Amino acid sequence: MKVIAFPRTEQGSGASRRLRNAGQTPAIIYGGTAAPVAIALDHNALYHALKKEAFHSSILDMEIEGKVEKVLLRDFQVHAYKQLVLHADFQRVDANQKIHVKVPLHFVNAEISPAVKLGGAIISHVMTEVDINCLPGDLPEFIEVDLAKVEAGASVHLNDIALPKGVTAVSNDNPTVATASVPAGQVSADDAAAGDAEKK
Missing domain, CATH: 2.40.240.10 (Ribosomal Protein L25; Chain P)
Structure with a gap:
């Protein structure tokens, strides 16, 4: 730019x-x-x-x-x-000096995750950006968070994200990036099937 x-x-x-x-x-x-x-x-x-x-x-x-x-x-x-x-x-920016910068997170595949498809869960984005260290030439415009395998009730943590080559996250712990929670009163497809089986 x-x-x-x-x-x-x-x-x-x-x-x-x-x-x-x-x-x-x-x-x-x-x-x-x-x-x-x-x-x-x-x-x-x-x-x-x-x-x-x-x-x-x-x-x-x-x-x-x-x-x-x-x-x-x-x-x-x-x-x-x-x-x-x-x-x-x-x-x-010096091409040979690492930079510390925040980059946005892009969440993908939530709609095909077991949490949403089977569990009726709602995905909440706890973080929208992440602190990283890298050389200027390795700086990504954003980091993708793939939610395709997230189960209902599970969380995605920073360590679960595949970072681009040359990029390291700056964090003292392993913060939660996203959660998949089932709204109160909602029954998952599996539970509903189990309930139907018991009635028969």
Whole structure:
């Protein structure tokens, strides 16, 4: 993903306000061996980019006056009630240095799992993103959680997820990622069959 930025010479709240009035968002690039650089971004382009999941968990090509740097979005502030991005922080990325970043979880195959098909269970997503460590070149846009074999009443934990090559999860324990619970008063297909057999 490519982002076009412009050098920003004026600092301070007054300068930032003038930038926003002109349709731009103040931002900063920091990290690595170079000094932090104050930049400005086109507000509308940034606003729409922030709606894309991949923008938050991908290495971005930041172009400033023809020079491209690899960066990660680290933080951004939005107005309390206006559709306005107030500021953004980007961190430089070194291809040889591991990065610590959050990536989204994508849940698949819930509808074909025994929990849902046979047990009438409801799958609850306990986590929606996960902290990982990896080299920039190995950074996935998302991590897939396959629920195809989940049974009713069971849980999926972080250690159950197959992580992409070169990616390690950052966690002190083995947190629950998803649960398959049967709603109160609901009878699974197996229990219903057993009940019918007893009546005969």
